[in-house]
Amino acid sequence: MVALAGSPALSLDIDVEYLDLRPIRPPTIHVTLTGEIEEGDTQRIKAAISPYTVDNALFLFDSPGGSLMEGLEIGRFIQSLPYTTNSQVGTLEKPGAICASSCAYAFLGADYRYLSEGALIGVHKFYSDNAGLTGADALDLSQSLTALIAGFLLEARVSPTFLNDIVSASSDDMNWVSVDRLNEAHVLTQGIYSETVEYRNIDGRLVLSVEQIAEVGASKLLLTCGPRGIIGYSSLSEPEIVMLDTIQVVINEVIYDVLDPQLLNRDDRLLKSAFTLTPDSVRAMQAHSEIGVIATTPGGDVFFGVNGSVKDAKIAELAASCHTVAQTAAQPGMTRYSDTDIQGGDLTQKGIRGISLEECEQICISASDCTGVSYVTSKQWCWPKTSNGVVMPTPGVVTSLR
Numbered sequence: 001m002v003a004l005a006g007s008p009a010l011s012l013d014i015d016v017e018y019l020d021l022r023p024i025r026p027p028t029i030h031v032t033l034t035g036e037i038e039e040g041d042t043q044r045i046k047a048a049i050s051p052y053t054v055d056n057a058l059f060l061f062d063s064p065g066g067s068l069m070e071g072l073e074i075g076r077f078i079q080s081l082p083y084t085t086n087s088q089v090g091t092l093e094k095p096g097a098i099c100a101s102s103c104a105y106a107f108l109g110a111d112y113r114y115l116s117e118g119a120l121i122g123v124h125k126f127y128s129d130n131a132g133l134t135g136a137d138a139l140d141l142s143q144s145l146t147a148l149i150a151g152f153l154l155e156a157r158v159s160p161t162f163l164n165d166i167v168s169a170s171s172d173d174m175n176w177v178s179v180d181r182l183n184e185a186h187v188l189t190q191g192i193y194s195e196t197v198e199y200r201n202i203d204g205r206l207v208l209s210v211e212q213i214a215e216v217g218a219s220k221l222l223l224t225c226g227p228r229g230i231i232g233y234s235s236l237s238e239p240e241i242v243m244l245d246t247i248q249v250v251i252n253e254v255i256y257d258v259l260d261p262q263l264l265n266r267d268d269r270l271l272k273s274a275f276t277l278t279p280d281s282v283r284a285m286q287a288h289s290e291i292g293v294i295a296t297t298p299g300g301d302v303f304f305g306v307n308g309s310v311k312d313a314k315i316a317e318l319a320a321s322c323h324t325v326a327q328t329a330a331q332p333g334m335t336r337y338s339d340t341d342i343q344g345g346d347l348t349q350k351g352i353r354g355i356s357l358e359e360c361e362q363i364c365i366s367a368s369d370c371t372g373v374s375y376v377t378s379k380q381w382c383w384p385k386t387s388n389g390v391v392m393p394t395p396g397v398v399t400s401l402r
Contacts, residue, residue: 015034090116111189115188165177206225216237251290343390
């Protein structure tokens with residue numbers, strides 16, 4: 001039931017290539033690992049890469065496996081490295097590479113994990129070749145190693161269900177796992193380290209927070225219901241020296257324009273913006289339970305932002321729950337929205353106190369540069385606005401738009 005060693009093969013060959021392409025990209029190393037994994041290989045890998053000071057490393061695997069404990073040890077060593085790590089099975093030169101048995105655990109140690117077309121990852125049950133073990137001892141060993149593997153999968157951000165794939169193949173067989181299943185279980189990350197989607201209470205407002213940490217940087221998107229639809233606030237890691245053209249959202253591999261995109265700031269190479277989603281994009285969110293946001297440069301040939309789209313049932317839930325409720329008893333040419341405020345874009349420094357909402361609306365209608373008002377009901381406080389404000393749900397405030 002538990003294999004502590006794999007099938008005979010050549011001992012592990014370790015080849016390290018140092019690449020310094022500054023200023024195009026930081027120094028990196030490519031570590032090619034070929035052959036059977038044996039006890040002591042972790043220390044050999046450590047010694048081979050220790051002379052190099054780099055920002056990231058790529059580990060290329062082509063191995064039938066070998067020692068289970070050493071495979072786990074290599075994986076944990078890669079996890080411990082203080083820089084970004086990538087692992088890959090298969091290259092243009094070796095399209096038929098494999099990473100089987102204990103090699104899979106070494107592969108899982110990297111932050112970002114890839115599989116080239118034609119390459120394979122295989123897993124199976126492990127067994128002990130110690131014929132002296134009693135049935136009870138073998139069972140205890142099997143359970144201990146299963147717990148060890150389950151814990152390692154958790155550390156590697158792999159779905160716990162992948163343990164079923166491991167035990168589904170007998171000790172003398174191999175489960176060559178499909179690419180779809182490897183993606184589903186997060187064995188392959190395709191450039192994405194982690195994604196979280198959760199509801200948060202921000203200043204009394206219910207907001208859906210969508211966060212992604214990827215090889216290209218960290219991206220964050222906040223979504224909340226507004227009077228004209230779903231309002232989005234994004235924070236995107238941006239490359240150095242980049243010109244911005246516009247913000248768009250991506251749903252089911254389709255790019256949608258947004259309404260009223262506003263650049264908030266670009267401090268610390270983080271592009272922060274606000275926008276409103278179009279009705280078409282909201283319907284797509286509800287249908288596909290996903291969303292991404294990108295910023296494009298002039299010409300549209302370069303973009304940065306969320307890697308693909310983040311999928312989660314809460315995204316469709318928000319799209320279904322957000323609806324616009326307009327109050328019709330407004331001055332002609334104005335439409336009211338309850339519990340809504342326009343933050344920023346004030347036409348006056350202190351607002352206008354002691355007037356009715358109807359009088360507030362009439363002031364806006366009379367001013368050519370006024371696009372709406374926010375009215376604090378309890379204080380009879382009128383705030384005429386320009387189009388530069390950001391619409392936010394706010395209890396006790398009525399917004400009226402032209």
